[in-house]
Amino acid sequence: TLIRYRNEFSHWLASTLHIEIFPREVYQFSSIPAEVIPRDVAMICISAFLICSFAALIPAYFAARLDPVKALRYE
Structure with missing residues (x-):
C-alpha cells in the first residue's frame, strides 16, 4: 500500500x-x-522463498545428524 x-x-x-x-x-x-510488474513481484517472492528454504536446510541437516542424547547432555 x-x-x-x-x-x-x-x-x-x-x-x-x-x-x-x-x-x-x-x-x-x-x-x-x-510501476509494479506482476512478473517481477512473482520472481522476487519465489527467489526469497528458495533462498530461505536452502538456508534453512543447512542447519536442519546438521541437526538431523545429531544424537538427541548427546545434544541434550549439555543443556
Missing part, C-alpha cells in the same frame, strides 16, 4: 518532518513514478 500512497507519503514527510525524498529542483518529478 505504500506504493499506492507514495506521493501522499512524500508530501507528508515534506510537510511534517521537512524531509524531501526526491527534491523537485534536482529530479524534476511532479510525482514519484512507480
